[in-house]
Amino acid sequence: MFDCVALVGATGAVGRIVLDQLHARNFPMRRLRLLASARSAGTKVRFGDEEITVELLEPSAFEGVDLVIASTPDEVSAEFAPWAVQAGAIVVDESAYWRMDPKVPLVIPEVNPDAVDNHQGIIASPNCSTTQMVVALAPLHAAVGIRRVIVSTYQATSGAGLAGNVELQASVEASLKGQTHTPSTFQHPIGFNLIPQIGSQKYCGYTSEEMKMVDETRKILGDESIAVCPTAVRVPVAIGHSESILVETKQPLSVEQARELWAAAEGVTVVDDLDNQSYPMPRDCDGSDDVFVGRIRQDISSDDGIAFWCVSDNLRKGAATNAVQIGELLARKSIASP
Secondary structure, eight states, X not given: OEEEEEEESTTSHHHHHHHHHHHHTTOSEEEEEEEEOTTTTTOEEXXXXXXXXXXXXXXXXXTTOSEEEEOOOHHHHHHHHHHHHHTTOEEEEOXXXXXXXXXXXXXXXXXXXXXXXXXXXXXXXXXXXXXXHHHHHHHHHHHHOEEEEEEEEEEOGGGGOHHHHHHHHHHHHHHHTTOOOOOSSSXXXXXXXXXXXXXXXXXXXXXXXXXXXXXXXXXXXXOTTOEEEEEEEEOSOSSOEEEEEEEEESSXXXXXXXXXXXXXXXXXXXXXXXXXXXXXXXXXXXXXXXXEEEEEEEOTTOTTEEEEEEEEOTTIIIIIHHHHHHHHHHHHHTOOOO
C-alpha cells in the first residue's frame, strides 16, 4: 500500500484514463495528489466521489510522495523526474525520455515484471505501438524464439493526444463539405486519408516512431538479436492501434501452437474466426485493457513464419493501464525507493 501517489498530467488524454483506472482498480493507496503546469494548477478534477484540486508541478510538490505516475511530454519528464526521485519517490513514466536509458527498466508487467527489481527511482512504460506488439510476441519468443519481425501499424489519431482527435473530426467534417482542411497536428489532412509517417526521420528513412519499435522491443525482450522492420501509419480512427505482424521464429511453430500460446497468455484475447468474419477491430477493442489477436495464419512464403493481426486500445494498455499495472506490480513486490 502506498501512502501517497501523485499523478502528473491528470488533465491530458492518458492522464484522465489513469485517473479512471486508479479508481476502477481500487489502486493500493491512501492519498492521491494531482500535479500539473501552471496552466492547469488550481482546477478541480473528479476522482470517484471526491474532487481533487490540481497542484503546481514543482520540486516541493513531491515531498511525502511514494509513487509518481506521469504522462507528460519528454521535456517535462526530463525536468521533474529527478525532483521526484530526489524526494524519495518512484516514478513510472509514460514519456519517451527515459525508455532507452540503460539505468531505467522498460516494463510491461505481463512480459518482464522482474525488470522493476533493478530500478533506480525511474521505471519507463513503453511506446503504445511497441507495448501491444510485445505482449503478443512474448509468448512466442518464450516458446520458440523470435528471429525477425515485420510490422505495419495503423495508428489511431488519439496517439497524438487530444489534439489528434480534434483534428480528425475537423478534417472529416471539412472533407464532407468539400472544403480544404489545413492540418496542425499531422503532416497532412487525416480525414479519409492515411499518412505513412509518424514522428521525424531518424535512421535510414525510418521515423522516430518506427525506431522506438525496434529499440524498445529488443530491450523489453532482452534480446538484441531480434530484427525488426517497422512501418508506422496514421489512420483516421479515433481510438485503437492495429498492427499487421509477420514473425519469423527460430524453431517451427504451427498456427495451432501459436493460438494455444496466445490463449494461455495473460492480457491476450484471441478473436480468430475468418469464416464468421470475426477478428479484432478498433471499434470493438475500445475501452478494453487486453491485446487482441486474430487472422492467425502460416506464412506461405517461409517455413518458420506466423502472420497475425493485433489490435489494442492505445490509450489503455498502450499507455494508462500499463503504467497503473506497473504501480500495482511495485505494490506487490513492496519495492522501496532507492
